[in-house]
Amino acid sequence: MKIISANFEKKDSHTLAVYEAGGGYAAARKALSMGGGAVVEEVKKSGLRGRGGAGFPAGVKWGFVPKGVDQPVYLCVNADEGEPGTFKDRHIMEKDPHRLIEGIIIASYAVGIHTAFIYVRGEYVFQIARTQRAVDEAYAKGYLGPDVMGSGFALDVVIHRGAGAYICGEETGLIESIEGKKGQPRPKPPFPAVVGLFRCPTVVNNVETISALPFIINEGAEKYASLGTPKSTGTMLFSVSGMVEKPGVYEQEFGVNFWEFLEKRAGGVKGGRALKAVVPGGSSSPILTADEARSATLDYESLAEKGSMLGSGAIIVYSEDVCLVRALAVITRFYAHESCGQCPPCREGTYWLHRIVKRIETGAGTMSDLDLILRVCGNMRGTTVCVLSDACAMPVESYVRKFRSEFEEHITRGGCRFPAETG
Amino acid sequence: MEKHTAATIAFDEEREARFQRTLRAYPEKGAALLPALWLAQEQFGSLSDDVLAYVASRLECAPVKAFAVAEFYTMYKRERVGRFHLQLCRNLTCSLMGSEKLRAFIENAVGIQPGGRTPDGLFSLELVECLGSCGTAPVLRVNDTYFENITIERMKAILENCRKGTLPDPESL
Numbered sequence: 132m133k134i135i136s137a138n139f140e141k142k143d144s145h146t147l148a149v150y151e152a153g154g155g156y157a158a159a160r161k162a163l164s165m166g167g168g169a170v171v172e173e174v175k176k177s178g179l180r181g182r183g184g185a186g187f188p189a190g191v192k193w194g195f196v197p198k199g200v201d202q203p204v205y206l207c208v209n210a211d212e213g214e215p216g217t218f219k220d221r222h223i224m225e226k227d228p229h230r231l232i233e234g235i236i237i238a239s240y241a242v243g244i245h246t247a248f249i250y251v252r253g254e255y256v257f258q259i260a261r262t263q264r265a266v267d268e269a270y271a272k273g274y275l276g277p278d279v280m281g282s283g284f285a286l287d288v289v290i291h292r293g294a295g296a297y298i299c300g301e302e303t304g305l306i307e308s309i310e311g312k313k314g315q316p317r318p319k320p321p322f323p324a325v326v327g328l329f330r331c332p333t334v335v336n337n338v339e340t341i342s343a344l345p346f347i348i349n350e351g352a353e354k355y356a357s358l359g360t361p362k363s364t365g366t367m368l369f370s371v372s373g374m375v376e377k378p379g380v381y382e383q384e385f386g387v388n389f390w391e392f393l394e395k396r397a398g399g400v401k402g403g404r405a406l407k408a409v410v411p412g413g414s415s416s417p418i419l420t421a422d423e424a425r426s427a428t429l430d431y432e433s434l435a436e437k438g439s440m441l442g443s444g445a446i447i448v449y450s451e452d453v454c455l456v457r458a459l460a461v462i463t464r465f466y467a468h469e470s471c472g473q474c475p476p477c478r479e480g481t482y483w484l485h486r487i488v489k490r491i492e493t494g495a496g497t498m499s500d501l502d503l504i505l506r507v508c509g510n511m512r513g514t515t516v517c518v519l520s521d522a523c524a525m526p527v528e529s530y531v532r533k534f535r536s537e538f539e540e541h542i543t544r545g546g547c548r549f550p551a552e553t554g
Numbered sequence: 555m556e557k558h559t560a561a562t563i564a565f566d567e568e569r570e571a572r573f574q575r576t577l578r579a580y581p582e583k584g585a586a587l588l589p590a591l592w593l594a595q596e597q598f599g600s601l602s603d604d605v606l607a608y609v610a611s612r613l614e615c616a617p618v619k620a621f622a623v624a625e626f627y628t629m630y631k632r633e634r635v636g637r638f639h640l641q642l643c644r645n646l647t648c649s650l651m652g653s654e655k656l657r658a659f660i661e662n663a664v665g666i667q668p669g670g671r672t673p674d675g676l677f678s679l680e681l682v683e684c685l686g687s688c689g690t691a692p693v694l695r696v697n698d699t700y701f702e703n704i705t706i707e708r709m710k711a712i713l714e715n716c717r718k719g720t721l722p723d724p725e726s727l
């Protein structure tokens with residue numbers, strides 16, 4: 132079932148003409164005639180959950196915006212796409228930016244928003260240009276601006292270019308960044324829905340979350356909720372990379388067997404090698420063993436049950452010859468580099484985890500390092516302004532717990548027995 | 555590009571127009587800092603102290619704020635980069651797919667380390683985090699262009715083209 136990626140294969144799918152020829156912007160028109168409250172209800176009923184990582188129900192989040200306040204309300208569309216392994220939002224911006232814009236109209240109208248910012252990571256120059264062109268087309272057609280589709284509803288869309296900082300994907304880091312500051316997250320509460328951008332109520336949603344809205348309005352919440360499982364409704368774009376035959380972005384209805392999905396859609400493990408492990412939801416998600424991946428289903432509940440998470444849908448496949456100690460050294464280096472530095476447990480913890488894992492990788496570690504790692508992780512959980520600290524500690528704990536023998540082997544052998552490169 | 559001093563720094567006509575549009579897009583002037591820094595970097599090549607002071611003056615904010623923001627974000631360059639700025643991804647999937655080997659190859663072929671720039675100013679090298687292109691790893695970004703599924707062969711072709719003064723079209727490689 133293709134909802135988000137329905138147009139990806141069409142020629143010139145990024146243009147207004149092609150989007151409209153496929154029925155585009157009918158949902159926005161319909162929403163504008165429904166009344167905002169009804170749209171929010173519909174999205175709540177659809178069960179749509181945020182695709183940026185946390186999986187929070189979109190309609191419920193919108194409901195947290197206080198009613199009748201004498202302040203503007205803002206929408207921030209999160210297109211920072213920084214979670215390692217994730218490369219789906221760029222496909223939406225590249226191939227179907229009008230679906231995103233239509234979703235923005237629907238969300239904005241529902242919540243009473245008149246200015247939406249799309250925060251795009253700085254590297255996505257091509258995607259920014261594509262999306263900007265689509266925004267310009269929408270303005271020219273009267274789908275954005277002071278009188279959207281003649282409804283009297285006003286909406287402006289501004290594209291804000293990031294400049295290289297993973298932490299700006301965190302919703303309050305993102306808000307700080309739009310305000311022209313360093314992207315250092317804010318303590319919560321207050322949550323952005325109450326005090327967000329420019330101290331006003333703000334909705335932050337991922338590109339893919341917003342892009343699901345046109346379908347929900349067109350086809351109805353019930354249709355959407357009938358797809359997937361009761362708690363994971365609809366479809367999701369999965370970014371599949373690593374040691375698979377056919378890496379790429381695949382839209383998939385929730386609830387299928389995790390491993391069958393990888394075999395059927397992505398061709399299974401590269402070169403017919405054996406599967407060692409899978410990262411199910413971006414580098415922040417705890418690793419799954421091959422057995423866990425074989426028994427999991429592709430939905431929020433099943434992965435939570437396995438102690439991991441669906442996250443941003445970024446699946447990274449590790450074959451038997453991948454060194455998990457090296458992989459973890461890369462992961463910890465990344466988080467140490469990206470910690471914004473304002474919380475000591477995160478700043479120090481990410482730094483030490485990387486030092487210790489690196490020393491094991493190069494053969495200079497000791498057995499007591501393994502418990503030291505777990506102790507450091509313990510100190511990093513639940514003690515900081517944002518969850519980047521947890522996002523580092525969670526995978527580290529899981530790699531060391533589930534694949535402890537590989538770490539021990541590095542320590543006793545004084546180094547690695549795997550090839551330096553697997554791809 | 556000629557050397558700029560604090561007194562002579564100013565947005566050119568086109569960027570001034572874009573700057574004015576940017577100011578109108580945000581409800582607070584300070585929020586225009588990131589886009590203004592992008593404009594400045596585009597025009598002046600890097601964000602020197604003088605350029606930062608200029609941007610700060612245009613936004614009526616303290617120069618130290620512009621300085622702090624320029625230092626926080628990795629894509630803002632305080633020093634000039636090469637005419638071809640090679641950004642090699644070193645994150646998870648790319649490292650699985652061979653970016654380490656590419657790194658050694660580039661270092662050797664161009665004669666610089668990450669963070670370095672060739673004396674003729676042609677190349678600079680930076681190791682970057684996940685570029686959001688892991689399905690086509692390993693990935694190299696040169697200036698604003700992505701080159702995907704990089705092999706040593708393709709890497710050679712890219713460098714060769716750059717040495718002749720043009721960034722190749724990724725499709726043509």
Ligand SMILES: Cc1cc2nc3c(=O)[nH]c(=O)nc-3n(C[C@H](O)[C@H](O)[C@H](O)COP(=O)(O)O)c2cc1C
Nearest residue numbers: 181182183209211212213300301302336337340519
């Ligand atoms: C360190 C960190 C990085 C994040 N990066 C992203 C990102 O790149 N894109 C994204 O949509 N959400 C990201 N998030 C999640 C956002 O904070 C937020 O939950 C999300 O944008 C909300 O949208 P959703 O409810 O539609 O998923 C990140 C969170 C953290 C803690």
Ligand code: SF4
Nearest residue numbers: 471473474477515517
């Ligand atoms: S947890 Fe880390 S990244 Fe998040 S605010 Fe604290 S120091 Fe910054």
Ligand code: FES
Nearest residue numbers: 643648685687688
């Ligand atoms: S790991 Fe290199 S692009 Fe994602």
